[in-house]
Amino acid sequence: MGGDALPLLVAGGALAVDGALRFTMLTDRARVRAPISRLSSLLRDRSVQAAAVVVVLSSIGWSLLEPLFPNHLERAMGASPATIGLLFTISSLAYGLTAPLVGKVVDRFGPGPR
């Protein structure tokens, strides 16, 4: 339904709406001068390094999942592209719906033991 171009058109439309809303609704805050040296000093911060390691690993996990899991579903269960799309939609919905709870838990208990 809609062909290959439809998801790209929907994403483009959503981005255009997002851009328009950001331009009109977000208030400007005081700008901070952040030279490259500040970036390098942040990179030397141990907690930033720890967070970066976790982000690298989680992006590896997710990047592995996105192209290979649909292939696995198709081969192991004969899932159609529509079913695979529905599964990813439901899981993204769950991610979005549980995000406030996750935020609350992290704020309550902190990012983890030191």
Added chain:
Amino acid sequence: MTFGIIAMAATLPLLVVPRTVVMAGVVLVLVDVAFGFLMNPTLDELATAVDRGHTGAYASVYAIFNMAYAIGTIGTTFTETALASLVSFGVLLAGVSGALILCLPLLRVLRRSVGGGAAGGAAATAPVAH
């Protein structure tokens, strides 16, 4: 962050277990929730690092987040094309889970050095930008 790592490491290999689409969907939801517990604390950690330095350089620290994400994606794209034909999907997922668990001690060392009050790394000593 520790809970997120353990949850992600535990749920990722489960993706190859289900034999029905419904169960696969349930496991995928669990992976997504674990992903939230993994990623959300990293943003907290990054923002706290900026707060410690009083630099207000939030965009710079989120640039580091994006760089780290891109590095992971690039590494995966390279390895999965090389490994996908050699090993099964389940083995690849188990490998990522193993890497997550192996990183726990490293993260503990890195984060303990911040929590010890030793100025919290270089950002804590950066000058105030205002």
